[in-house]
Amino acid sequence: MANDIDRAGVAKAYARWAPIYDMVFGKVFDSGRQSTIAVADAIGGRVLDVGVGTGLSLSDYSPSTKLCGVDISEPMLRRAHERVRTLNLTNVETLAVMDAKNLAFPDNFFDAVVAQYVITAVPDPEATLDDFIRVLKPGGELILVNHIGAESGPRKLFELAFAPLARRLGWRPEFPWARLVNWAARHGGVELAERRPMPPMGHFSLIRYRKL
Numbered sequence: 475m476a477n478d479i480d481r482a483g484v485a486k487a488y489a490r491w492a493p494i495y496d497m498v499f500g501k502v503f504d505s506g507r508q509s510t511i512a513v514a515d516a517i518g519g520r521v522l523d524v525g526v527g528t529g530l531s532l533s534d535y536s537p538s539t540k541l542c543g544v545d546i547s548e549p550m551l552r553r554a555h556e557r558v559r560t561l562n563l564t565n566v567e568t569l570a571v572m573d574a575k576n577l578a579f580p581d582n583f584f585d586a587v588v589a590q591y592v593i594t595a596v597p598d599p600e601a602t603l604d605d606f607i608r609v610l611k612p613g614g615e616l617i618l619v620n621h622i623g624a625e626s627g628p629r630k631l632f633e634l635a636f637a638p639l640a641r642r643l644g645w646r647p648e649f650p651w652a653r654l655v656n657w658a659a660r661h662g663g664v665e666l667a668e669r670r671p672m673p674p675m676g677h678f679s680l681i682r683y684r685k686l
């Protein structure tokens with residue numbers, strides 16, 4: 475799509491969000507974060523939190539879950555570093571500036587990959603999902619929580635009208651479920667384990683893929 479999201483635009487958008495991100499998106503997105511964390515903690519082991527942002531989720535994981543967090547935005551990640559230091563989160567092994575599409579981790583490395591409100595914010599969602607699966611161990615889970623665009627009706631019209639402004643703010647409000655369905659079919663190495671409606675208003679979904 476013309477005027478689509480690009481890496482420089484995302485980095486610029488989140489540099490602007492960083493100072494106020496927790497105030498604006500802390501509470502409203504919290505139940506989605508908590509449900510992804512519950513799934514990841516039940517799997518345990520080593521978990522990658524991609525697009526970890528200001529690190530809002532980090533203290534909610536079990537202390538026995540080993541965590542790596544990455545984000546494209548240095549200003550967002552600086553806040554995550556402060557959080558880890560202040561709260562003495564000794565289970566956080568790594569925080570690094572990294573593009574979610576080119577993860578600097580070996581194949582089959584993580585027990586779970588978590589991406590909270592990220593997949594509609596990256597420039598190339600399908601290639602990014604491919605790299606999430608590459609770094610997952612077989613049997614491991616990719617756990618997403620995200621806004622999924624409406625398939626019809628007034629919400630769809632609103633999302634399409636809002637899309638150009640939303641891209642400047644750093645995400646795609648009209649991201650369709652079909653895009654994930656097509657990605658999984660093309661990838662061939664994953665199965666959908668769950669899609670669960672999430673607040674606010676059920677417009678968000680918790681989505682789990684298992685690596686075969």
Ligand SMILES: C[S@@+](CC[C@H](N)C(=O)[O-])C[C@H]1O[C@@H](n2cnc3c(N)ncnc32)[C@H](O)[C@@H]1O
Nearest residue numbers: 488525526527545546547550573574590591596
């Ligand atoms: C809506 S925020 C979500 C932050 C956090 N996960 C939360 O729950 O609040 C999206 C995050 O994804 C990051 N992001 C966007 N594109 C990225 C990319 N290509 N690679 C890594 N992180 C990216 C942004 O910098 C931002 O921190």
